[in-house]
Amino acid sequence: MAYMHIGKDFTPPDVPGKVTGRIKYAEDYTREGMVYARLLTSPIPHARVLDIDASEALAMDGVFGILTADDVYPDGEPQSTGLKILTNEPTLVGEPILALAAVDEKTAETAIAAISVTFERLPFVTDPLDSLQPDGADAYNGGNTFVFRQGFAQEKWTADQVASFRAGNEPTAEPQQTVAYGDLEAAFSASSYVYEGTFTNAGYPHMSMEPRSAMAYWEDGKLYLYGGSQSLTAFADGIAGIIGVPKEDLVFINEATGGGFGQRARAGSVPVYAVPAKLSQKINRPVMMRTTREEEFTIGGARQGLTGWIKVGFKPDGVMAACDLWIVSDNGGKGGGADAYSAADCISVLYQADAVRFRGTAIGTNTAHRGAQRGPGQNQIAPIISPILDVAADELGVSRFDIRKINTPMTGDVGGPQRTPFTSAYMPEALDMASAQFGWEERQSRRRQTNGSKVIGLGIGQGYHNAGRSGMDGIVMMGADGRLKVHNGVGNLGTYSYAAVSLAAAEVLKMPWDRVDIITGRTDLHLPITSPQDGSNSIFTNTRTFYGAAQDMLAKMKEIAANELGGAVEDYDISNERVHQIADETIGMSFGEVAAIGIELGGKYTGEAELPEELAEWTQIAANRLAGTGFMGIFHDPRHEGNPPGFTVTCCEIELDKETGKFEILDMISIAEAGTIMHPKGMDNQLVGGAVWGIGLSALERHLYDPQNGIPASTGYWQSKVPTYLDCPLKIDTGWVDLPDPENPVGARGIGEPSQGSVSAALTAAITDALDGHIFGASPITTDMILNHIAGTSEESVPLAQNNFRG
Amino acid sequence: MNPKLTRRRFIKGVIASGAAATTTAAWYSATGQEKPSGFVERLVRINVNGQVRNVDVEPQETLASTLRYKLGLTGTKLGCNRGECGACTVLVNDVPTYACSVLTHSFKNDRIETVEGLESANGDLHPVQQAFVEELSPQCGYCTPGQVMSAVGLLRENPNPTRDEARHALSGNICRCGSYDSYLDGVMRAVELIG
Structure with missing residues (x-):
């Protein structure tokens, strides 16, 4: 379909501000009378605060006050996992205990140093399997796991069960969760090649470039909060509840956000923003809370580490018959996510196995907060499963491309343990495109070619994530000037999705892009609720809402034109910012004239009546404040059916040096299958950005904790080693x-x-290929692991564990 | 103190002598007093974006702190504040420099440029900035000012770099969004714009 805007490049309005430094992130704001907050954080991985003596600090010149967990939770801390604003029960090193505000940061630091906190040390643990031992420490107060709607619980295995798992065997303990479909036993019986082994995925931090600083002040009973988030209205909706301020009294200002990757999508991941808000309320001054890189590591979130066992069976023709997956998840110090289940879901979707069983248990450790991180679960399992497919292909005499094509999902298929149908799935087309553009077949002659100590490896991999929510709201407005205003609560994460989804509204109304204003950046501009901007959701979700809102405006335009100029609504169309009769385009009026009449008429035309009944509370507040101020289109999106998938295929060629263990990526191509492409350059950015993340996942990034003291050793960019140019x-x-x-x-x-x-799947497959099909069963595969393998040292020499050099 | 030297007379003397500012060092010099042990000048003059700025600078203050919090030049970002990420990159005498890892006192006689100083007087973007817009190089944008300054530094030294030379020149700037490819596209586009 030929579109006016969709599929064409444009410059999102925030880009010039990013290259000039003018766009503001939370820490760039200032306010007259602003004072500075610093955090006192736990130096101990698991403890209980017995006493806080801040008398000396509070007596210092320039100190305005402190905020403790007792202040923010007067009825006691919530007894659940999840980050808290402040806590008296830290379960990881670096967890915020209290905050202090002073005239400047130096004074605040000096005063913090004068505060005496008495801790009761509690047992701690850095590896989930250690915690599962009969005498293993529990990460939380009340157990080592959290059961939804039941609370903390203790999960223990026998020593033999832990030892057997560590030795590479299928766990025999009872899992917390089991999900299955198909006849697993029969499927394995029909298999002619079966792979079985353990694996580890290391957890690692988000390391967003912008630490989660925030500034807050109160004015006329309203809270003005400046912070970075992936979402705008969805985040504001949540943080209002955490702070305890009515939604209508919160103004959340978030012009730009210095990276998110899952951990700033929802307010529950960033409760620390309540610190400046509540401290400001307490001392009656604007408060800026700057966070450090180390603090960002601790409370900035991390990927769940997975320790697992996998068994995969393939039929003689390469069809994946069965996959049996058992995963112990590292939930860190504050609870985690559903990565393990998503890993099983991903295998089911991408390879359409006849039978799948997932068993999982989630265990806490006294390490960094875990939660959503780019493709949680789907991306961890990608580098584990891809080399298994390759080895199976070689064993069965099927090409490595064909084994993926044989098992590919396509339109009409279902996926996941819930057997959900795809809305559409063009993975076969993506595989063919990647193969053709990369020259996959032609390159096969280069496979495992050597040049001195260097060897060529080829890899192909697939990625999947569910990519669509619905049920949100959209608002567009127009004044007598005829400009279209898209009230946009998506949030500016850097994907430019907030701008790309606005194209849908411009498309419906056939508006030139320079006549469209995206209203965003602060919630007092009255923005509708959206889904949190996570899980690849914005494009699907908000093209629906803005398309619907623009359709509502279009219908109202035609109504007004028919009333004013005669004829029926069906007699009218739009072009060149005019509503006109189809039969005679000279009979019509400009958008500005229609909007002016709509404003004069009021009622449903200006949002003063006939609003959709299903609007979210947040949207109702926005709509009520906008009512009567302009010509309004408004829409509540009904739920969609099926699973809208996002798919990618990557091919790469590497040259691995067997003397150094290092490799160079010589060539890489990534192909997206994401429906209609809204914004080609934005799509390109997501593909190359995801590639960099895939390289980090496969080869570089990992948590490292001192098991003796529970101290993190990977708090910076260097130690965690995010990929560089x-x-x-x-x-x-x-x-x-x-x-x-x-x-x-x-x-x-x-x-x-x-x-x-x-990318992670393809790169890991290429490393495996260069090493003659050796499966590491790990992410990352670091240079020392490669060298140890070449030297003949087994991976089993490093224990199966998390937060150490293996996992 | 010299009884004949009043504050007013001192300032008038400084102005008459053509000095641009009153400094503590000048005060000690004028009064004939010995500087205390460990004395570090507080009021310093630095040249930022072609303008001489007088700033009260603490002895241990980093250039990034001075730029952001004393001069309001918040385009210079602090990502790590420990010399790992490059978000704070500025040019000192055309050389890309981590502003978080150097002390302001070290640059009293140097030419400092930040991202705010790149636009022309009529508001035109610098070719690197223009190219980064055209190639949609930034994602979240937090590292972008640092990437811009490293690229400007490179092109001043080498106006026709290869893509690989650009990759090495910018390798001290981390982009967590992973927009390296788009930044390199931007640098190569800037080469074309500069001609």
């Missing part, structure tokens, strides 16, 4: 299938998450 190929090629999805009015789906998974 020099870790990446000189150029990453990209492409996309660009076929529409029927559940979206413009055919679009999201892509942010799987772009990492396919």
Whole structure:
């Protein structure tokens, strides 16, 4: 379909501000009378605060006050996992205990140093399997796991069960969760190649470039909060509840956000923003809370580490018959997510196995907060499963490309343990495109070619993530000037999705882009609720809402024109910012004239009547404040059917040096299958960005904790080693299938998450290929692991564990 | 103190002598007093974006702190404040420098440029900035000012870099969004714009 805007590049309005430094992040704001907060954090991995003596600090010149857990939780701390604003029961090193405000940061630091905190030390643990031992320490007060709606619990295995798992065997303990479909036993019986082994995925931090600083002040009973988030209205909706301020009394200002990757999508992951808000309320001054890189590591969130066992069976023709997956998740010090289940879901979706069983247990450790991180679960399992497919292909005499094509999902298929149908799935087309553009077949002659100590490895991989929510709201407005104002609560994460989804509204009304204003950046501009901007959701979700809102405005325009100029609504169309009769285009009026009449008429035309009944509370507040101020289009999106997937395929060629264990990525291409492409350059950015994340997942990033003291040793960019320019190929090629999805009015789906998974799958497959099919069963595969393998040292020499050098 | 030297007379003398500012060092010099042990000048003059700025600088103050919190030049970002990420990169005498890892006192006689100083007087973007817009190089944008300054530093030294030379020149700037490819596209586009 030919579109006016969709599928064409444009410059999102925030880009010039980013290259000039003018755009403001939370810490760039200032306010007259602003004072500075610093955090006192726990130096102990698991403890209970017995006493806080801040008398000396509070007596210092320039100190305005402190905020403790007792202040923010007067009825006691919530007895659940999840980050707290402040706590008297720290379960990880670096967890905020209290905050102090002073005239400047130096004074605040000096005063913090004068505060005496008496801790009761409690047993701690840095590896989930250690905690599962009969005498293993529990990470939380009340157990080592948290059961939904039941509370903390203790999960223990026998010593033999732990030892057997560590020795590479299928766990025999009772899992907390079991999900299955198909006849697993029969499927394995029908298999002619079966792989079985243990694996580890290391947890690692988000390391967003912007530490989670925030500033807050109160004015006329309203809280003005400046912070960074992935979402805007969804985040504001949540943080209002955490702070305890009515939604209508919160103004959340968030012009730009310095990276998110899952951990700033929802307010529950960033409760520390309540510190400046509540401290400001307490001392009656604006408060700026700057957070450090170390603090960002601790409370900035991390990927769950997975310790697992996998068994996969393939039929003689390469069809994946069965997959049996058992995963112990590292939930860290504050609880985790559903990564393990998503890993099983991903295998089911991508390879359409006849039978799948997932068993899982989630255990806490006294390490960094875990939670959503780009493709949670789907991306961890990608580098584990891809080499298994390759080895199976070689064993069965099927090509490594064909084994993926044989098992590919396609439109009409179902996926996941819930057997959910896809809204559409063009993975076969994506595989073909990647193969053709990369020259996969032609390159096979280079496979495992050597040049001195260097050897060529080829890899192909696939990525998947569910990429679509619905049920949100959209608002567009127009004044007598005829400009279209898209009230946009998506949030500015850096994907430019907030801008790309606005194209849907411009498309419906055939508006020139320079006549469209995106209203965003602060909630007192009255923005509708959206889904949190996570899980590759914005494009699918908000093209639906803005398309619907613009359709509502279009229908109202035609009504007004018919009333004013005669004829029926069906007699009218739009072009060149005019509503006109189809039969005679000279009979019509400009958008500005229609909007002016609508404003004069009021009622449903200005949001003063006939609002959709299902609007979220947040949207109702916005709509009520906008009512009567302009010509309004408003829409509540009904739920969609099926699973809108985001798919990617990556091919890469590496040269691995067996003397150093290092490799260079010589070539890489990533292809997206995400429905209609809204914004090609934005899509390209998501693909190359995901590629960099995939390289980090496969080869570099991991948590490292001192097991003797529970101290993190990877708090910075260097120790955690996020990829740099020099870790990446000189150029990453990209492409996309660009076929529409029927559940979206413009055919679009999201892509942010799987772009990492396919790269990690392909890169790990290439490393395996270069090493003659050796499966490490790990992410990352570091240079020392490669060298140890070449030297003949087994991975089993390093225990199966998390937060150490293996996992 | 010299009884004949009043504050007013001192300031008038400084102005008459053509000095641009009153400094503590000048005060000690004028009064004939010995500087105390460990004395570090507080009021310093630094040249930022072609303008001489007088700033009260603490002895241990980093250039990034001075730029952001004393001069309001918040385009210079603090990502790690420990020399790992490059978000705070500025140019000192055309050389890309981590502003978080150097002390302001070290640059009293140097030419400092930040991202705010790149636009022309009529508001035109610097070719690197323009190229980064055209290539949609930034994602979240937090590292972008540092990437811009490293790229400007590179192109001043080497106006026709290869993509690989650009990759090495910018390798001290981390982009957690992973927009390296788009930044390199931007640098190569800037080469074309500069001509």
